[in-house]
Amino acid sequence: MQDHPPNTDDGLMDDLLAELDSRDQTVRHESANVLLEMQGNQEDTVADKAQPATKKQDSKSRHEARQARKAAALAQNQAPTDRDADARLEREAKEEDASIKETCDKLGVQIHEIPPDGHCLFSAIADQLALLNILPPAQANYVIVRAAAANFIYTHPDDFLPFLPSAFGEDGVGATNAGLMTPQQFEQYCMTIKDTGAWGGEPEILALSRAYKVPIHVVQGGVPRIVEHNPGPPPRFFAKAARISYHRRMYGLGEHYNSLRPKNAISQVAGKIQSAFS
Structure with a gap:
């Protein structure tokens, strides 16, 4: 992948998207308003840059348009909701929390909270890689892990392209075919994962499992309770696994x-004593 100079607007967009995850409702609403304003400005900019119908927009314009649409969608999610909806979300959050904690208790693990800054997936896996002595503590951070995920995906396009969203295939507006990303779009996707605060998901988890040759188990509130991502086909045995938790209702978005x-041993003993008297 080629390195590209950072874009100030993109950096601001990343910061605002991360702030939409804040626990502080005021921060979320202020960020949402700024994002909506940026959407309007970017749509005007893209319109000014648009070429005649016989020509395609350049990749930067398309990227700006996608960022604007994403920002608008996320910002609109911050609109005030009614009390019934708030109560439902609060109930779902408590149920999810209880389910995840129950699984954690069975596994003998506890949640180590990661900041909701847009890098949470990569920071959580970095923390696990340090615990497993796969990465030295000085390198166990989201910057290193993002680069590892992006590089692995980029060097294994056949394994990941079918699972990545394409702006012009079945994931695009008004799409009529299941087209894959173009090489340019694929490179841009990898650069975005590497250099921005873009959220990571299933493709990045699988890439990191294979890059570091360690299973990554994701504990969640839904079914199944544990989703396993393995670096090789079963029934290969792995002596250790990285464990992270996935929360749908924990923060703003x-x-x-x-x-x-x-x-630790004391916590385990205390838990057993409490269970014996419950």
């Missing part, structure tokens, strides 16, 4: 990852 660290 929901989706968030934490690291799961082993409980």
Whole structure:
């Protein structure tokens, strides 16, 4: 992948998207308003740059348009909701939390909270890689892990292209075919994962599992309770696994990852004593 100079507007967009995850409702609403304003400005900019119908927009214009649409969608999610909806979300959050904690107790692990800054998946996995002595502590950070995910995806396009969203295939507006990303779009996707605060998901988890040759187990509130991502086909045995938790309702926008660290001996004994008397 070629390195590209950072874009100030893109950096601001990343910061604002991260702030939409804030626990502070005022911060979320202020960020949402700025994002909506940026959307309007970017749509005007893209319109000014548009070429005649016989020519395609350049890649930067398309990227700006996609960022604007994403920002608008996320910002609109911050609109005030009614009390019934708030109560439902609060109930779902508590149910999810209880389910995840129950699984954690069975595994003998506890949640180590990761900041909701847009890098949570990569920071959570970095924390696990340090615990497993796969990465030295000085390198166990989201910058290193993002680069590892992006580089692995970029060097294994056949394994990942079918699972990545294409702006012009079945994931695009008004699409009539299941087209894949173009080489340019694929490179841009990898650069975005590497250099911005873009959220990571299933493709990045699988890439990191294979890059570091370690299973990554994701504990969640839904079914199944544990989703396993393995670097090789079963029934290969792995002596250790990285464990993270996936939360849909924990923060403002929901989706968030934490690291799961082993409980210390005192905590385990205290838990057993409490269970014996419950």
